[in-house]
Every structure is written in structure tokens, then in C-alpha cells.
Amino acid sequence: MSEGVSSAAGIAGRFQPSQQPSDDLWEVLYTTRAIRRMKPDPVSDDVVYRLLDAAIRAPSGGNQQGWRFLVIRDQQTKERLGELYRESIAALFASGYGQAPPGVTPTPAQVEEAEKIRKSAQYLATHFAEVPVYVLGCIRAAANAGITAGASIYPAIWSLQLAARALGLGSTLTTVHRMREAQVKELLGVPEGFETAALIPIGYPRGTFAPGPRQPVEAVSFLDRWDTPLELSAS
Amino acid sequence: MSEGVSSAAGIAGRFQPSQQPSDDLWEVLYTTRAIRRMKPDPVSDDVVYRLLDAAIRAPSGGNQQGWRFLVIRDQQTKERLGELYRESIAALFASGYGQAPPGVTPTPAQVEEAEKIRKSAQYLATHFAEVPVYVLGCIRAAANAGITAGASIYPAIWSLQLAARALGLGSTLTTVHRMREAQVKELLGVPEGFETAALIPIGYPRGTFAPGPRQPVEAVSFLDRWDTPLELSAS
Numbered sequence: 001m002s003e004g005v006s007s008a009a010g011i012a013g014r015f016q017p018s019q020q021p022s023d024d025l026w027e028v029l030y031t032t033r034a035i036r037r038m039k040p041d042p043v044s045d046d047v048v049y050r051l052l053d054a055a056i057r058a059p060s061g062g063n064q065q066g067w068r069f070l071v072i073r074d075q076q077t078k079e080r081l082g083e084l085y086r087e088s089i090a091a092l093f094a095s096g097y098g099q100a101p102p103g104v105t106p107t108p109a110q111v112e113e114a115e116k117i118r119k120s121a122q123y124l125a126t127h128f129a130e131v132p133v134y135v136l137g138c139i140r141a142a143a144n145a146g147i148t149a150g151a152s153i154y155p156a157i158w159s160l161q162l163a164a165r166a167l168g169l170g171s172t173l174t175t176v177h178r179m180r181e182a183q184v185k186e187l188l189g190v191p192e193g194f195e196t197a198a199l200i201p202i203g204y205p206r207g208t209f210a211p212g213p214r215q216p217v218e219a220v221s222f223l224d225r226w227d228t229p230l231e232l233s234a235s
Numbered sequence: 236m237s238e239g240v241s242s243a244a245g246i247a248g249r250f251q252p253s254q255q256p257s258d259d260l261w262e263v264l265y266t267t268r269a270i271r272r273m274k275p276d277p278v279s280d281d282v283v284y285r286l287l288d289a290a291i292r293a294p295s296g297g298n299q300q301g302w303r304f305l306v307i308r309d310q311q312t313k314e315r316l317g318e319l320y321r322e323s324i325a326a327l328f329a330s331g332y333g334q335a336p337p338g339v340t341p342t343p344a345q346v347e348e349a350e351k352i353r354k355s356a357q358y359l360a361t362h363f364a365e366v367p368v369y370v371l372g373c374i375r376a377a378a379n380a381g382i383t384a385g386a387s388i389y390p391a392i393w394s395l396q397l398a399a400r401a402l403g404l405g406s407t408l409t410t411v412h413r414m415r416e417a418q419v420k421e422l423l424g425v426p427e428g429f430e431t432a433a434l435i436p437i438g439y440p441r442g443t444f445a446p447g448p449r450q451p452v453e454a455v456s457f458l459d460r461w462d463t464p465l466e467l468s469a470s
Contacts, residue, residue, distance in 0.1 A: 011285070023259055024260060025263045026398075026401070029292055029394050029397065032292070032294075034294055046467075048467060049467050050246070052452045052456055056451075056455065057247070057264055059393075062332070062349060063448070065450050065455065068456070068461075071456060071459070071465060073458070077459050100299075144381075145382045146379075146380065147388075149382040150384065150388075151410055154390055155392070155396075157390070158293065158389070158394070162260065163261075166261070173294050175386055178383060189462060197382055214291050217291060217304075220300065220302055221305070223305075224306070225305075225423055226303075226424035226426065232280035232281075232283060
């Protein structure tokens with residue numbers, strides 16, 4: 001492996017935990033981790049608009065822009081949504097959430113991390129209505145849409161989260177509300193023909209932005225054919 | 236609408252068409268548009284590694300990181316994949332690709348844009364093997380996985396594309412190969428239990444980076460309930 005490759009691998013080490021805004025693309029890509037513990041401080045209208053304006057620059061299949069963004073700020077709506085969220089989390093945990101997929105043996109570090117995520121998700125569920133703003137990302141799609149329907153909404157959602165982190169706001173991509181999707185759609189008036197792809201809580205973080213734990217590139221990449229190690233040499 | 240909101244809406248106008256690299260988060264979010272016409276210039280190993288190292292910082296459900304990235308550079312593999320890609324494009328176009336979804340009447344501008352995308356996609360199909368490198372993004376998922384399986388791979392794919400644009404490289408998110416997914420999986424050795432979520436061509440662009448055509452935030456956003464206009468006032 002070339003020196004250049006080694007130094008590329010070390011990029012994550014450059015970024016220290018921080019609560020500060022940043023316009024640096026690399027810092028934002030590397031330090032936007034899931035934030036589920038938010039301060040109750042309000043998020044201004046200008047900021048919400050900037051997040052949405054960044055989101056809509058993402059690609060969608062055939063540039064159809066079948067996305068819809070529902071900004072949720074009303075306290076009563078958040079409280080009712082919080083009830084559905086807690087029911088969803090309970091149903092998810094009961095179904096064995098956090099367990100490794102079939103055929104995969106988790107390491108002790110992975111077991112520990114899963115427990116951490118569970119606790120953090122439970123915290124969000126308990127404090128749901130204290131989060132200042134949610135964005136529900138929806139996409140025009142058939143009810144039985146496959147994975148690729150996500151290609152027209154998750155890039156936009158991720159752009160919104162990156163823009164949030166750039167402005168010093170925490171967020172996390174959640175889909176658990178889909179355990180009660182019919183009720184969520186009814187509460188918010190989401191019509192037939194749209195799927196609710198992600199519910200994103202947004203607020204100023206209690207914790208810090210920092211690179212999350214990840215398996216290295218070499219563990220998840222191949223060259224030209226599956227199971228052929230990625231051995232990149234200096235060019 | 237507040238002045239602040241108006242100025243936020245004008246961010247896209249700040250960015251001029253360019254082929255230059257940029258580390259500015261906002262420029263990258265706003266100007267990463269689909270690039271399908273690439274120069275044949277090689278992409279260095281270091282650069283490919285940087286793209287993958289950025290991609291793996293994205294979130295995935297439960298931080299499971301079920302993603303796998305297949306870097307395709309071998310000329311013979313690209314040529315065989317190109318044949319499957321051209322078959323896929325032909326099948327897609329025959330199925331009415333580019334037509335508006337049921338119940339949606341496209342504007343003349345949308346009809347024109349759809350034709351532009353068709354031509355650009357056909358160009359990529361014809362010149363498939365000239366693109367220096369492809370990344371096939373895969374995700375561990377059931378064969379009948381729904382839209383939310385995409386939440387664990389498309390953020391990573393989009394981070395890869397944003398990192399590419401930051402380094403002056405063009406890319407586009409394609410899923411059309413799935414019209415021949417069984418053959419693609421066989422060619423590349425993708426095992427059971429993984430879905431091929433996106434095939435990303437990467438190369439130095441013949442054209443420029445610039446904001447793409449988009450409906451404004453107001454046309455795709457609601458406040459608290461579907462069909463309630465998003466009226467953000469100055470805070």
C-alpha cells in the first residue's frame with residue numbers, strides 16, 4: 001500500500017470531537033455521526049430552510065424529485081408522534097433489534113456498540129417531544145417498492161443531515177416509525193402513493209461531532225471481483 | 236418569508252459552473268450533479284481509496300455496515316459489464332423510462348429534461364468501458380428488501396459521490412443494471428444475501444459541476460401536516 005493510501009486512511013484521525021459548525025467538506029463527511037441527545041434550544045426558520053434547500057440538490061431517479069419533506073414543529077403533533085415512536089421502538093426491540101444478521105457473529109465491541117445504540121434510541125424515544133424539529137422525508141413510490149426507491153430519497157436525507165452538521169446541528173436517520181407507518185401517515189396526512197422513508201430529529205447536540213466507529217475500507221471493499229482483496233498500489 | 240429565508244434560497248445562484256476541486260461543503264452539496272460523460276484519464280489509487288474512506292463514514296442501520304464496495308477497473312470486466320448495461324438500458328427504455336408517474340402531468344421543461352437524461356444515459360451505455368473506474372455498492376439484505384434497506388447504503392454512496400466531486404471527479408448514481416441483476420451478480424461473484432444497490436461510474440468530467448434544475452423547497456415541503464404550506468417566518 002502506498003504512502004498516499006496510508007495517509008488517506010488516516011483522515012479520520014484529523015478531526016477532533018467538536019460542537020462547532022464547519023464548512024469543510026471532509027470534516028463534515030467524517031464527523032456527521034448519529035446524534036440522539038439534543039438540547040431543547042430552538043432551531044430558527046432560516047436554518048430549517050437552509051437544510052431543505054441543501055437536501056433538494058441531491059439526485060433522484062430521472063430527476064423526478066418525488067420527495068416531500070414534512071417539517072414537524074407543532075408540540076401536540078410531536079407528542080402524538082412520540083407515542084407512536086415509543087410503540088415502534090418497543091415493537092422493534094421485541095423483534096430482536098440489535099442482534100447480528102443470520103450467519104454473522106458479532107465481536108464483543110459490536111455487542112457493546114449495539115447496546116449503546118439501543119440506549120441512545122431509548123433516550124430519543126423518551127425525550128421525543130423535546131427535540132425542537134423533525135423532518136419526515138417521504139418519496140413517491142409503490143407500497144411494495146424495493147430498495148432502489150431509496151436511491152431517490154436517502155441522498156437528499158443525507159445531504160440534509162450533512163448541512164445540519166455543517167451548521168452545528170445534530171441529527172440521526174431513523175426508520176423505526178415504520179413499525180406504525182399507517183398511524184403515522186394518518187396523523188400527518190401522508191397520502192396513498194407516498195412512502196415515509198426517514199424521520200430525522202434535528203437539534204443542537206448535547207454531545208460532540210466526531211468520526212464514528214467503522215470497519216476499515218479493506219474489510220468492506222473488493223477489486224474487480226467479490227472476495228478479491230482491494231490492493232491499491234501507488235500510482 | 237423573511238429576508239434570511241430568501242437569501243438561503245439564493246445559495247444555488249452563488250456557484251458558477253466549474254471543473255475545479257472544492258473542499259467547500261456548500262459548493263459540493265449544491266454542484267454535485269449527474270456526470271455521465273467522462274474523460275478517459277485514469278483515476279489514481281489514492282483517489283479511489285479516499286472516496287471509499289469517505290463513503291464508510293456514512294450511517295447504516297444499527298451501524299451494521301453491511302455495505303460492500305466492488306471497485307471495477309479491469310478492462311475485460313468493464314466490457315462484459317457494459318454489455319449487460321446496454322441490455323439493461325434497452326429494457327428500461329422499452330418499459331417507458333422517462334415517462335411521468337401515473338397521475339403526474341409533466342411540464343414541457345420536464346419532458347425536455349427527461350429526453351436529455353435519456354440521451355446522456357445512452358451516451359454512458361455506449362461509452363461504458365471508457366470510464367476509468369466503477370464502484371458497485373452492495374448491501375446485505377433480503378432479496379425482497381424494502382425501501383428502508385436503502386437507508387444503509389445510499390448515504391454511503393452519496394458520500395462517495397460528494398467526495399468525488401470535491402476531488403474534481405464526476406459520477407452518477409445508476410441502478411439500471413438491476414434489469415440484469417442476476418447476470419451482474421454472476422459476473423462479479425456477488426453472493427446470495429447481498430443486493431447490488433448502485434453502480435457508480437467515476438471519472439474526470441467532460442462537462443462542469445453546477446447546480447441541477449430543481450423545484451424549490453416550497454413546492455416539496457409542508458409544515459406539521461401534509462398539504463399545509465411551509466411558511467417559515469423570520470425568527
